[in-house]
Amino acid sequence: MFITAYGFNGKADEDANPAVIVSKVNVGETKFTHSQIKVSNDFNDTKSVMLYNHNTNKLLLMTVTYHNSGPLGAMAWGPMNMDYYSKKEVSCITLLNQIDPESLKLEATKPVIAEKVNAYGRLNIDKEYEFDGVPQNMVLNKDNTVTILMEDLANVTQRRSYSMGNRVEHGQTTVKSYLGPVGVAELSETGDEQSGYAIAKKQEADGTLPILYMAGRSNGVFQYSHPIGNHTDDNQFLSYDYIYTGKNRYVIFNDLMSNSEKDEDEEKRKTVAKISKTNTMCYQLNNLKMDQSFLFGKPEDKSTSTHCYIQSSDFNKDLNVYATLIEERDGKSIVGKIAWVTFD
Numbered sequence: 001m002f003i004t005a006y007g008f009n010g011k012a013d014e015d016a017n018p019a020v021i022v023s024k025v026n027v028g029e030t031k032f033t034h035s036q037i038k039v040s041n042d043f044n045d046t047k048s049v050m051l052y053n054h055n056t057n058k059l060l061l062m063t064v065t066y067h068n069s070g071p072l073g074a075m076a077w078g079p080m081n082m083d084y085y086s087k088k089e090v091s092c093i094t095l096l097n098q099i100d101p102e103s104l105k106l107e108a109t110k111p112v113i114a115e116k117v118n119a120y121g122r123l124n125i126d127k128e129y130e131f132d133g134v135p136q137n138m139v140l141n142k143d144n145t146v147t148i149l150m151e152d153l154a155n156v157t158q159r160r161s162y163s164m165g166n167r168v169e170h171g172q173t174t175v176k177s178y179l180g181p182v183g184v185a186e187l188s189e190t191g192d193e194q195s196g197y198a199i200a201k202k203q204e205a206d207g208t209l210p211i212l213y214m215a216g217r218s219n220g221v222f223q224y225s226h227p228i229g230n231h232t233d234d235n236q237f238l239s240y241d242y243i244y245t246g247k248n249r250y251v252i253f254n255d256l257m258s259n260s261e262k263d264e265d266e267e268k269r270k271t272v273a274k275i276s277k278t279n280t281m282c283y284q285l286n287n288l289k290m291d292q293s294f295l296f297g298k299p300e301d302k303s304t305s306t307h308c309y310i311q312s313s314d315f316n317k318d319l320n321v322y323a324t325l326i327e328e329r330d331g332k333s334i335v336g337k338i339a340w341v342t343f344d
Contacts, residue, residue, distance in 0.1 A: 001025050002101065004050045004061060007036075020048060020063055022104050035104035037061065037097060049138045049215045052101065056189060059099040060146065062112070062138045064092050064211055090153045092134050092211060096146070096191045108191065112148055116196025117183040120288065124198070131198055133183045136214035136239075142246045142317075144189040149242050151201075152180025155208050178271075179203040182240055182251055184285065197285050199251055202259075203238045204273040214239060217311055236311035237275040245320045245343050249285040252295055254278040254307040260292065276329065278307045295341065296326065305329045308339065320344070 008018040094112040121129030133150035240253035313324035
């Protein structure tokens with residue numbers, strides 16, 4: 001059994017001498033063996049995903065170290081109120097590490113910089129395209145290649161205050177996360193980037209979603225975010241899912257029908273803030289191009305739609321079957337169903 005954890009000395013906000021600790025215990029043993037991975041001098045506030053490759057007998061450790069670019073935005077004054085708008089673009093340093101499972105010795109380290117994702121965006125979206133997403137999961141494929149799933153993420157806090165004479169009364173505060181374009185980086189088993197895809201997406205979630213929440217979701221960790229000032233429960237329908245059958249690769253997410261009719265220019269797309277009128281879109285990744293379709297069939301008109309509950313979904317790799325909960329809307333009538341989709 002292998003375990004990875006983030007360790008440091010001192011107080012939690014100091015992170016003195018931080019390191020990623022990899023531990024193992026063999027069958028029949030009662031004590032763990034530990035190894036400190038210190039490939040960076042700036043491992044402060046690091047999250048990780050670790051996978052064991054049975055075919056190559058290597059541990060793959062993806063480390064993601066937070067770097068917040070700081071608040072953006074401004075304070076706007078009105079005659080009787082003021083709004084404070086703070087936006088933090090979440091950024092990070094990502095490393096892919098190979099570790100020998102017997103000695104726990106670090107054998108190789110490579111940065112994940114998504115050059116191919118950017119190249120795809122410049123070719124298909126905008127010549128000045130620059131992907132700013134952060135890793136959300138690492139997938140080990142049947143052919144020993146590695147897929148890094150990424151997503152643009154920004155945390156926004158908005159507070160409204162009211163002027164009462166010489167006093168300022170604080171009003172409602174809302175916290176949201178904006179989930180932007182999808183990035184898919186495909187790496188060789190040694191960590192070299194082979195291909196990449198960028199897919200336009202604009203979604204608005206309640207609360208603050210962390211880095212690697214997709215990795216947590218794949219391990220059964222659900223996100224139910226109900227912060228002060230936020231009252232919707234659409235988060236479980238947001239973000240996206242990735243499916244690899246060994247033959248084909250797919251990305252699915254819920255989107256407005258009007259967005260499906262636009263090109264990949266992010267600025268032309270509407271933000272998905274409510275899930276009720278969305279449809280589940282499917283993008284098949286085919287050698288530097290994509291084929292777009294409606295996963296549950298194209299709706300007849302604007303009064304009908306079908307979307308799925310992304311967070312509850314599960315993909316059976318042996319059968320290539322994707323199971324999920326769906327909501328079918330016909331006017332004001334909404335019906336919930338379980339759907340099984342077979343991917344080629």
